Amino acid sequence: MNPLSFTLIVFGISYLAGLLGSLVGVGGGIVVVPALTLLMGVGIQKAIAASIISVIATSSGAAATYVKERVANMRLGMLLEIATVIGALSGALLAEVVSARSLFLIFAIVLGYTAVSMLRPKGYGVSAKPDALADRLNLHGSFFDRSLGREVAYRVSRTKLGLAVSYVAGVASGLLGIGGGILKVPVMNLAMGMPIKACTATSNFMIGVTAATSAAVYFMRGEVLPFVAAPVAIGVLLGARTGARLMSSLKNNLIRIIFVAVLAVSCVQMLLKGLL
Amino acid sequence: MNERNEEHGFKTEEAISTLLKVGVNTSLVLIAAGTLLSFLNKGGYEAGAPAVAKLTTSAGAFPRTVHWLAAGIVHGNGQALIILGLLLLIMTPVLRVALSILGFALERDRAFVVITTVVLLLLLISFWLGKGA
Numbered sequence: 001m002n003p004l005s006f007t008l009i010v011f012g013i014s015y016l017a018g019l020l021g022s023l024v025g026v027g028g029g030i031v032v033v034p035a036l037t038l039l040m041g042v043g044i045q046k047a048i049a050a051s052i053i054s055v056i057a058t059s060s061g062a063a064a065t066y067v068k069e070r071v072a073n074m075r076l077g078m079l080l081e082i083a084t085v086i087g088a089l090s091g092a093l094l095a096e097v098v099s100a101r102s103l104f105l106i107f108a109i110v111l112g113y114t115a116v117s118m119l120r121p122k123g124y125g126v127s128a129k130p131d132a133l134a135d136r137l138n139l140h141g142s143f144f145d146r147s148l149g150r151e152v153a154y155r156v157s158r159t160k161l162g163l164a165v166s167y168v169a170g171v172a173s174g175l176l177g178i179g180g181g182i183l184k185v186p187v188m189n190l191a192m193g194m195p196i197k198a199c200t201a202t203s204n205f206m207i208g209v210t211a212a213t214s215a216a217v218y219f220m221r222g223e224v225l226p227f228v229a230a231p232v233a234i235g236v237l238l239g240a241r242t243g244a245r246l247m248s249s250l251k252n253n254l255i256r257i258i259f260v261a262v263l264a265v266s267c268v269q270m271l272l273k274g275l276l
Numbered sequence: 277m278n279e280r281n282e283e284h285g286f287k288t289e290e291a292i293s294t295l296l297k298v299g300v301n302t303s304l305v306l307i308a309a310g311t312l313l314s315f316l317n318k319g320g321y322e323a324g325a326p327a328v329a330k331l332t333t334s335a336g337a338f339p340r341t342v343h344w345l346a347a348g349i350v351h352g353n354g355q356a357l358i359i360l361g362l363l364l365l366i367m368t369p370v371l372r373v374a375l376s377i378l379g380f381a382l383e384r385d386r387a388f389v390v391i392t393t394v395v396l397l398l399l400l401i402s403f404w405l406g407k408g409a
Binding site: 001002003004006007040041042043046053056057060061063064065067068070074075078079081082085086088089092093136137208209211212213214215216217218219220221224225226227228229230231233234237 | 289292294297308314323333361362369373394395401
């Protein structure tokens with residue numbers, strides 16, 4: 001294979017990953033890592049490093065819009081970032097001592113979990129339980145929901161649970177090069193009582209900082225290879241931008257099924273790679 | 277951050293949004309330009325499978341000193357340009373956190389100035405810890 005064909009193929013895969021990911025509401029990393037390792041023969045640590053870079057690009061791009069429209073709860077996001085950053089730091093440092101084989105297995109488990117959770121119908125927020133910490137730090141929020149045409153106000157509860165899950169999401173992000181929204185969004189929505197739009201926006205807002213933490217570790221360690229990271233970063237970001245534009249005009253269910261199928265196949269292959 | 281923002285004429289949300297947009301777009305342009313340059317100047321991107329094998333493993337890694345980066349950019353080295361873009365991309369969220377500290381300070385929200393500063397310190401520590409590893 002030539003450097004040129006490698007760059008073009010990786011760009012194409014990353015573009016598709018970003019496109020599909022944004023259409024179903026997850027980042028591209030979950031598809032990019034299996035594709036780079038299984039199809040392109042890139043080492044798993046190098047693939048994770050390239051993926052985490054693309055995660056910064058997509059989440060920062062999306063957050064720019066969410067912050068301006070005030071859908072992202074910045075106060076809650078900043079608080080939970082303490083937990084995700086510590087998690088990302090532990091995950092990225094851990095990745096150095098964990099064997100490639102175990103990384104494949106852990107990644108397969110997260111892929112499986114993601115596939116299953118995407119098949120379940122999305123829940124609606126439970127009633128808010130009083131939370132002294134959320135009151136003291138004034139974490140409650142409101143935003144203008146365009147599809148409803150009115151302001152939506154909500155109260156945040158179970159902040160401590162949110163901190164704990166954010167830590168785990170951070171570890172997953174640092175260890176596997178993914179954003180970790182798949183863990184945070186359900187907790188914010190189902191346990192903390194936030195509307196789903198505020199959940200995904202706040203999660204995206206946090207992911208840039210989480211990913212920057214582990215990216216810094218991978219970068220200083222020399223795992224970020226410009227040759228691999230460049231087409232991945234550009235491809236995923238452009239794909240995500242196309243996805244955001246197509247979002248409203250496409251049938252979500254078909255895309256969801258295709259995406260789950262891609263996840264399931266990758267899951268089995270990563271599993272085999274870890275076991276054999 | 278809330279309506280109190282407008283009192284001092286500094287809109288934290290808008291500033292953060294602009295910073296993120298400019299940071300991401302600038303770094304992508306640098307990365308794309310660097311890739312193009314690498315192919316044009318054959319800076320390690322020569323045709324053939326051995327080049328790919330070298331570029332996708334650490335064997336092809338090079339010293340990552342500030343000096344190397346500066347010299348590389350001056351000489352139009354494509355990979356140096358990509359590295360600069362990647363660094364800017366990694367720094368974008370860091371700058372965003374720094375900007376939020378300013379926003380919270382203007383609001384005199386002491387608790388959040390502390391929380392945000394802790395996040396910033398942790399981010400800076402991660403660069404240092406990565407280097408040590």
